[in-house]
């Protein structure tokens with residue numbers, strides 16, 4: 001058998017092969033619309049935000065592009081620390097929560113764009129920023145394209161978080177309902193692909209809480225149901241039994257769930273380079289990007 005050398009591996013293709021998440025099975029904007037309110041409530045006090053911000057170490061002069069910004073988990077605290085935040089998400093409800101939060105805090109340095117990863121951001125007026133982030137939002141159909149895109153839209157740094165093994169999904173829940181957890185590719189593909197693109201990624205890890213708190217059992221069950229598509233009545237029954245088995249019930253009806261597998265996110269960052277072979281549609285942008293890297297960033301108009 002021929003020896004396999006690291007340079008023979010095409011990580012972009014390996015990722016495509018390993019990515020069994022067909023577009024039809026991926027969460028759509030409407031799915032995220034429905035999830036928006038509960039996601040916003042659940043993530044506002046998570047240790048995740050604190051740890052992400054500590055690793056990012058935002059600088060007051062930065063302009064930041066936040067892709068898949070959700071309800072502003074990071075965009076809101078970042079807008080309080082940096083000069084300008086541009087928030088992109090394809091879910092209208094997520095953006096609507098972000099805008100309400102920004103208004104409540106009197107923030108006027110966030111602009112929002114309802115756009116998908118796949119859209120032509122430049123055509124919608126999105127400019128390169130000092131730093132581009134994509135936090136827990138790398139559910140893309142083409143990893144290489146997404147990484148090149150982030151690289152093209154940042155001049156100083158790109159920071160993303162990607163799943164380590166199962167990510168936020170509880171593998172015990174899959175086992176409990178008799179489903180095999182789909183082996184979708186995790187961060188190790190991303191790191192290797194970046195290396196293959198000639199970039200030097202730094203990797204840190206963000207470990208989440210082992211316990212989850214919910215206002216009642218139904219909320220806990222809804223959160224677990226979100227992990228699956230098209231549950232049969234039998235699967236629903238087994239899922240309920242599983243959630244019950246890891247729950248501690250409190251006097252006020254609230255629930256604590258104890259997960260055996262604590263989710264970990266890989267925080268991957270790199271210094272972007274203009275020398276990468278950009279996908280054709282970002283080429284024009286590379287010119288703006290080079291020009292931008294030589295001048296100081298400035299505050300832009302609020303675009304609610």
Ligand SMILES: C[S@@+](CC[C@H](N)C(=O)[O-])C[C@H]1O[C@@H](n2cnc3c(N)ncnc32)[C@H](O)[C@@H]1O
Nearest residue numbers: 032068069070073089090091116117135136137
């Ligand atoms: C898990 S949430 C993360 C939100 C936020 N970045 C955070 O860390 O809390 C994923 C977000 O990505 C958005 N998203 C998912 N797929 C997307 C796509 N193809 N284009 C744009 N946004 C997408 C969802 O609407 C959702 O707001």
